[in-house]
Amino acid sequence: MAAVLEPAAAGHPLRLAVHAMATRFELVLAGGDPVRLRAIGEETLAEIEACEAALSPFRPGSQIARVNREAYERPVPVDPDTFALLVACARVHRASGGAFDPSVGPLLVALGFRGAGTGDAAACAAAHAAVGWDGIDLDPGWGTVRFLRPGMALDLGAIGKGHALDLAGAVLRRHGVAAALLHAGTSSVLALGAPPDRDAWRVTLGRAPMAPRIRLRDAALGVSAPRGRVVHGIHGVDLHHLLDPERGTSAANGVVCAAVTCPSARDADAWSTALAVRGRALALPAAAAGVVALRTDSGAVRWHALGDPAPWLEIPSMSTSPAAP
Secondary structure, eight states: OOEEEOOOSSSOOEEEEEEETTEEEEEEEOSSOHHHHHHHHHHHHHHHHHHHHHHOTTSTTSHHHHHHHHTTTSOEEOOHHHHHHHHHHHHHHHHTTTSOOGGGHHHHHHHTSSTTOOOOHHHHHHHHHHOOGGGEEEETTTTEEEESSTTOOOOOTTTHHHHHHHHHHHHHHHTTOOOEEEEETTTEEEEESOOTTOSSEEEEESSSTTOOEEEESSEEEEEEOSOSOEEEOGGGOEEESOEETTTTEEOOSOEEEEEEEESSHHHHHHHHHHHHHHGGGOOOOTTOEEEEEEEOTTSOEEEEEESOOTTTEEOOGGGOOOOOO
């Protein structure tokens, strides 16, 4: 289930796109001179491509690939933006009680989601033993990353797209762009201002008639769902990519979709992942609010609000339910 972006208000906003991080990033820029907006948009897309070059574990020359290769042997320096991202990972990991943990990289490989892993029980157990953010040392003085256990590896797929949108949004703000909507595969969304003649950008969670509708203005949305690639796991059980770091296997809590709004896109991505892993038991931070869709015993899907959903969330009355305590 992905976000569905509603058309902007009257006018012809400029749309630009680039393929990065295995998805389509799109910018919708409203208002202003189209020629100037295009030049700014192209600079913004270049920032997204540079972010992918820094974070991709599949590019041997990327900073994260180097961290994964060398950080158990020595502290590895990274650039300030990447270090800030890792600090954000540590913060959300701690605040979510470990539900968000980008150190699941070895487990994603062992289970077959990345590379040539086969799901072998012994390999998965060894990979799970390497997982845990407590094995990562971040030195703010030197801007370095160090692994404290062998076999560790970072996979920033659950937060990287949001980080790229935050960097892209910074480019737009620096150039004075007041109204823009940025998204990465419709699962990570960042809104600047609002389109002409409207009070906010509008996004719907899926295409079902009773899907929640979200209003975004100077805010971000992250959407996580146990869909996409599935692997045939141990004992014949099919696994999805949303892993519970504590259990070492796919989260199994009835969550169909989880969405979180935050001031920053990387935080929205991280917290939506944590919400998808932990379900309604997760306590969101004060700056965030969210909705989670759960499948009932009868097979129906019901949406539940967490935090204070007003004024950004509209859930049709038939699908509302009390917020989690």
